[in-house]
Amino acid sequence: MLTTEQILERRDWALGGVNLSGYGEIGRGKVRDFYELDPQRRLVVTTDRQSAFDRVLGLIPFKGQVLNQLSRFWFEHTADLVPNHLLDVPDPNVMVVKRAEMFPVEVIVRGFLTGVTDTSLWVMYQEGNRAMYGLEFPDGLKKNQPLPTPIITPTTHAEVGGHDRPLSRETILNEGLVAPEHWQTIERAALAVFARGQEIARQAGLVLVDTKYEFGLIDGQVALVDEVHTPDSSRYWLADTYQARFDQGQEPDNFDKELLRLWMREQGFRGDGEPPALTDDIIARLSQRYQACYEKLTGQTFEVDFSLKPEDRIRHNLKKAGL
Ligand SMILES: Nc1ncnc2c1ncn2[C@@H]1O[C@H](COP(=O)(O)OP(=O)(O)O)[C@@H](O)[C@H]1O
Ligand SMILES: [Mg+2]
Known part of the structure; x- marks a missing residue:
């Protein structure tokens, strides 16, 4: 370094x-x-x-x-x-x-109930939503707790200046955003790649919390493109301190670009207007x-x-x- x-x-x-x-x-x-x-x-x-x-x-x-x-x-x-x-x-x-040829969907996989943006599970859950991304959630869940199994929460691929819109498997298929056989391949691939990511991260002392994948067709086949498991496209936490901090109701130690978001907040930036230099x-x-x-x-x-x-x-x- x-x-x-x-x-x-x-x-x-x-x-x-x-x-x-x-x-x-x-x-x-x-x-x-x-x-x-x-x-x-x-x-x-x-x-x-x-x-x-x-x-x-x-x-x-x-x-x-x-x-x-x-x-x-x-x-x-x-x-x-x-x-x-x-x-x-x-x-x-x-x-x-x-x-x-890109599919018009961002494939987000989440292993934990967390997040800070409008389309994140925790923010939506906290607002009282129990049906999100076509999935049902029980009452009483805590921020930053692991989900029983990682889930896919797809969103639209926002245009410049636009906002991502939450999707579900049903909407993707009904609106014809992705053909059913391709969507099935994408779901399987995304969960498999995420499981591999969590495994390798774990050995490195990190938790891969959630991530965003993009898929496209190459020679008629579903392929993973763009970037994978980078600190820009993913949330990482330190594995060692996760449990103790969760038990004490503290935020996990982040190991990604959350550093920047927190710093911007300290400077008084809330997402609107001119960001701090x-x-x-x-x-x-x-x-x-x-x-x-x-x-x-x-x-x-x-x-x-x-x-x-x-x-x-x-x-x-x-x-x-x-x-
Ligand atoms: N193999 C590929 N073929 C075509 N487009 C791709 C491929 N890989 C990535 N892209 C597209 O390139 C862009 C990645 O550049 P980036 O600077 O990360 O863009 P963004 O501002 O949209 O995040 C994305 O729009 C992505 O969908
Ligand atoms: Mg990008």
Whole structure:
């Protein structure tokens, strides 16, 4: 893991985007830039852009590398369960992937009754809902308690500025969002990948609490795409302290980007208006949190190639890979 000094010294190295002339840019998400290699293959560049509350707040050095390398780890550790889009990782921040026809549904899997947003189980439950996402819940459940078995709580894939809408299997099938045979495959794959994720996280001393998957069709087959079990798409807690803290009615120790949400709240931000500007302190802490998550889960030391600026290194590595 890099020291605070190493991170802050390289603040101007943070990757806000990359201009790859010679490759056709086809899109830009909040965090990733896409280029088309040919009709079947894309380059995905994971930048250091930090999003929260559905907007980009700034840059966190080395975060893009963590997300890219962690997704690679998870694609490799789940490839026996479901096909995925990964072809190659020519650079720490870049993946070559197969183009997928995306399903218009975000597949969220939850192992615990928790969350802070409008579509989270705990917030809906606390408001008195007992039927959520097509499932029934009993009275008397406590915040942060494990569900008897992980469940799928799908939502729509919100347009920019829009809000996710809770779905159920019934709505997905009735509205024809996903064909029934594909939805069945997606449900099975999502639960299997989540179980694998919980198992590997557990061995690393973490609890995989919930996560978001995206699926698409590649060559007519359901495939896992986008990112997998990163601290951006998932909630992680420290396993060691979970039970004692739960028993005492305390919040679990978070090990993901909850750090940022809590910090923003401390600054008085409630989700509306201008978000607070990120300080050096939160930038370094957040970068280290992402790196620590990578190191814990993979058992590898997080290492950075300091010989070239990321943008130059990416161009160099793409050329070297013959892309
Ligand atoms: N293999 C793929 N083929 C086509 N689209 C993909 C593939 N993998 C991911 N995507 C899409 O690329 C985008 C990921 O970029 P990101 O910056 O995370 O976007 P967002 O702001 O929507 O989260 C998502 O819209 C996702 O649905
Ligand atoms: Mg995304």
